[in-house]
Amino acid sequence: MIGTMSISAVSEYMPAALVGKDVSFSRVCTDSRQLAAGDLFVALNGENFDGNRFVAQVAEKHAAAAIVSEAQDVAIPQLVVADTAEALGWLGHINRKRSRANIVAITGSQGKTSVKEITGSILSQQFNVLVTRGNLNNNIGAPLMLLELEEQHQQAVIELGANAGGEIAWTAKITDPHIVLINNAAETHLEGFGSLAGVVQAKGEIIDSAPSTHTVVLNADDPNTRQWQERAGRRRCVTFALDASADYRAVNLTLTANGTRFDIESARGRIACFLPLPGRHNVANALAAAALCLEAGATPASIYDGLARVVAVPGRLCPVDGINNSRLLDDSYNASPSSFRAAIDVVAAINAGSQVRRVLIMGDMAELGSLTVKAHRDVGLYADACGFDELWSTGGCSELASESFGEGGRHFDDKDELINFAVDNMSANHIVLVKGSRSAGMDDVVQALRNKERI
Structure with missing residues (x-):
C-alpha cells in the first residue's frame, strides 16, 4: 500500500457511518488469522460466513x-x-489512484492466466512490476492486488475474471487500467453467462473501463473482435493474430515438444522468439502478451x-515426468470444450516416434448447462x-467421452480406480494428457502419477 489511508476515505465513494474516531492505517486485512496490530480489518460476508463475528x-x-x-x-473504530x-473495492481503487504505475488489465475465457504470467515475465525484464498472484482476479482478489501497489511499482498486470455479467464492469472500474486486453471468448461458465453471447458481452465490460485516450488490445483470430472494436468506439484498438491480418502477427512457427520458435512481425519490425512451452495456443498467448507489453513500453530485447x-x-499444460518414465502433460487446472480441443491438438502434434501411445485422462467439465452431454x-x-x-x-459426465x-x-467409477489402472499400464512410450474442470480435482491424478524421484 502507498502511504497511509484514513478509514473515512471510503465514505467519499459509498454511504458509510463512522462509529468512533477517524483513524489511519497502512495495511488492509480480510483474514482475522493474518491480522497484525494496526491493520484495518474488512469483515467480508458470504453465504456461509459472517466476517462481523471476528471483529471482537x-x-x-x-x-x-x-x-x-x-x-x-x-472498542475499535468501525465504518x-x-x-x-x-x-x-473502493479501498483498492483509492490506492490504485495514488500509484504512478502503468496499469494493464487482462481478461478472456481461456489463457488469461498464461497471458498474465507471460506479460509479467516480459515487463519484469525492464520494470518493477506487480502481477496478480494466483487466482486473485474477482471482486475480492482484484482490490487486494490493487492494495499491494507500492511506490516502486512502474507497471502492474491485473487479471480480471468473472462467472457472470457485471463482475468485470466492477473490477475494471476500480482497476482503472491504461491498457486492456481481451484474449478471447468461449463457452465457459455458461450457467452464469447464459450463452456465448453473454460471455462476449461480459468480457467486453473491460473496454468500458478504459478512457477514450487509452488502448484496447484484441485477438483478431476471435470472431467476436469486430463486436468489441465497435464497443471500443474512439479508443485506440490494436490487434494480434496467428492467422488473421493484425497489427502483431506470429509467423514462422516451429513446434516441438519442448517449446516453439517463432517471429513476431509488426510495424515495429521483427522479433525472433523462443517460448519454452508446447503448443500453438501457447504461441497465441505469448503473442497476446508481447503485443500488450510493446504497447506498454517494453523493448524487443x-x-x-x-x-x-x-x-x-x-495445471496449465505443464510437462511433468510421469511414473515408469512416461510423460505427463498436466492441464488439470480447468477445462472447457475449446480448451480440451486445444490441449488435444498439442499432444497430437508432438512428434515422438511411431511407438508412442497418446492417452487422454479426462475428468468432467463443469458449468456447461444444456451443452453438457454434447460437449x-x-x-x-x-x-x-x-x-x-x-x-x-x-x-x-466424462463416461460419455469414453463411450x-x-x-x-x-x-472408472472414481479417481482411485483410475490411478491404480494407470500405475499398472503406463510406460515410457506413453504421453498422457490429464485434464478436467477444477471441480473434478484432476490435479490429484497428476500428483499420483508423477515420478516422485524427479521432483
Missing part, C-alpha cells in the same frame, strides 16, 4: 479499525457500510528475454479423430 477477535489483536455491515460492541466487499524465461504454470461426447470424438490411442475417464471415443475408451 481482531480488536483484541489491536486492529486499527474495522469495516463492518453491522456495528459491533468493541458501517451496506456491502463490505464494495468497500474493499525484453520481449525475447521475457518469453525465453517463461516457466510452465502447474463431453464431442471430446471423445475429437480425441479419437486426432489419433489418441486411449481415453480413460472418471466422473459422472464416444470407442475402442480404447475406458471409464
Whole structure:
C-alpha cells in the first residue's frame, strides 16, 4: 500500500457511518488469522460466513479499525457500510489512484492466466512490476492486488475474471487500467453467462473501463473482435493474430515438444522468439502478451528475454515426468470444450516416434448447462479423430467421452480406480494428457502419477 489511508476515505465513494474516531492505517486485512496490530480489518460476508463475528477477535489483536455491515460492541473504530466487499473495492481503487504505475488489465475465457504470467515475465525484464498472484482476479482478489501497489511499482498486470455479467464492469472500474486486453471468448461458465453471447458481452465490460485516450488490445483470430472494436468506439484498438491480418502477427512457427520458435512481425519490425512451452495456443498467448507489453513500453530485447524465461504454470499444460518414465502433460487446472480441443491438438502434434501411445485422462467439465452431454461426447470424438490411442475417464459426465471415443475408451467409477489402472499400464512410450474442470480435482491424478524421484 502507498502511504497511509484514513478509514473515512471510503465514505467519499459509498454511504458509510463512522462509529468512533477517524483513524489511519497502512495495511488492509480480510483474514482475522493474518491480522497484525494496526491493520484495518474488512469483515467480508458470504453465504456461509459472517466476517462481523471476528471483529471482537481482531480488536483484541489491536486492529486499527474495522469495516463492518453491522456495528459491533468493541472498542475499535468501525465504518458501517451496506456491502463490505464494495468497500474493499473502493479501498483498492483509492490506492490504485495514488500509484504512478502503468496499469494493464487482462481478461478472456481461456489463457488469461498464461497471458498474465507471460506479460509479467516480459515487463519484469525492464520494470518493477506487480502481477496478480494466483487466482486473485474477482471482486475480492482484484482490490487486494490493487492494495499491494507500492511506490516502486512502474507497471502492474491485473487479471480480471468473472462467472457472470457485471463482475468485470466492477473490477475494471476500480482497476482503472491504461491498457486492456481481451484474449478471447468461449463457452465457459455458461450457467452464469447464459450463452456465448453473454460471455462476449461480459468480457467486453473491460473496454468500458478504459478512457477514450487509452488502448484496447484484441485477438483478431476471435470472431467476436469486430463486436468489441465497435464497443471500443474512439479508443485506440490494436490487434494480434496467428492467422488473421493484425497489427502483431506470429509467423514462422516451429513446434516441438519442448517449446516453439517463432517471429513476431509488426510495424515495429521483427522479433525472433523462443517460448519454452508446447503448443500453438501457447504461441497465441505469448503473442497476446508481447503485443500488450510493446504497447506498454517494453523493448524487443525484453520481449525475447521475457518469453525465453517463461516457466510452465502447474495445471496449465505443464510437462511433468510421469511414473515408469512416461510423460505427463498436466492441464488439470480447468477445462472447457475449446480448451480440451486445444490441449488435444498439442499432444497430437508432438512428434515422438511411431511407438508412442497418446492417452487422454479426462475428468468432467463443469458449468456447461444444456451443452453438457454434447460437449463431453464431442471430446471423445475429437480425441479419437486426432489419433489418441486411449481415453480413460472418471466422473459422472466424462463416461460419455469414453463411450464416444470407442475402442480404447475406458471409464472408472472414481479417481482411485483410475490411478491404480494407470500405475499398472503406463510406460515410457506413453504421453498422457490429464485434464478436467477444477471441480473434478484432476490435479490429484497428476500428483499420483508423477515420478516422485524427479521432483
